Amino acid sequence: xxxxxxxYAQLEWLWTEQWRTTLGLRATDETRKLTRKRYQLIPDTxxxxxxxxxxxFGNSGLYNRDPGFxxxxxxxxxxxDQSNGSNSDNALTPMASVQYLISNIEGIDAGTVYLTYSExxxxxxxxxxxxxxxxxxxxxxxKNWELGVQA
Numbered sequence: 001x002x003x004x005x006x007x008y009a010q011l012e013w014l015w016t017e018q019w020r021t022t023l024g025l026r027a028t029d030e031t032r033k034l035t036r037k038r039y040q041l042i043p044d045t046x047x048x049x050x051x052x053x054x055x056x057f058g059n060s061g062l063y064n065r066d067p068g069f070x071x072x073x074x075x076x077x078x079x080x081d082q083s084n085g086s087n088s089d090n091a092l093t094p095m096a097s098v099q100y101l102i103s104n105i106e107g108i109d110a111g112t113v114y115l116t117y118s119e120x121x122x123x124x125x126x127x128x129x130x131x132x133x134x135x136x137x138x139x140x141x142x143k144n145w146e147l148g149v150q151a
Contacts, residue, residue: 002125005029010095017101024095030123031088034134039077085126085134091141093119102151111151118144 010024097116103109124139 001033003031003033018103020099020101022095022097022099024118026093026095026121027090028093028121028123029088029090031086032123032125033086034084034126036083036085036128036134038080038082040080083134085136087124087126087136089121089123089139091121091123091139093121095119111149113149114147116144116146116148118146120144 006026006028008024008026010022012020012022014020095116095118097114099112099114102111102113120142122140124137126134126136129135
């Protein structure tokens with residue numbers, strides 16, 4: 001289960017008819033919780049050595065006494081254990097952009113030349129490791145520069 005909280009604000013200034021600046025800030029707070037429940041197959045009958053004693057073919061008289069063998073024709077499961085994990089991350093990520101508005105240039109009716117810097121954030125979380133234990137993983141962060149022309 002993920003419980004997010006986010007807020008974003010953006011301001012824009014038009015310095016002249018051609019120059020514009022945009023500033024933004026995003027606040028993110030996320031909490032992730034994971035509950036893992038494990039179940040195990042209920043053997044029909046156990047012998048003294050812990051092996052399953054079951055008829056292999058109806059009432060044929062053939063039985064399996066292998067200690068590692070698990071057979072359950074009813075496929076019944078019982079609760080074995082439960083693991084809980086949680087992770088909480090937060091970040092402030094900015095954005096800034098400077099734009100020059102193109103107008104009435106030969107061949108271009110309108111357009112923009114811009115330079116933008118922004119940061120991004122993806123919160124970490126909880127996952128099951130190969131060992132079977134629950135482990136937290138770190139958030140991802142990115143910094144991005146972009147220079148472009150839009151016509």
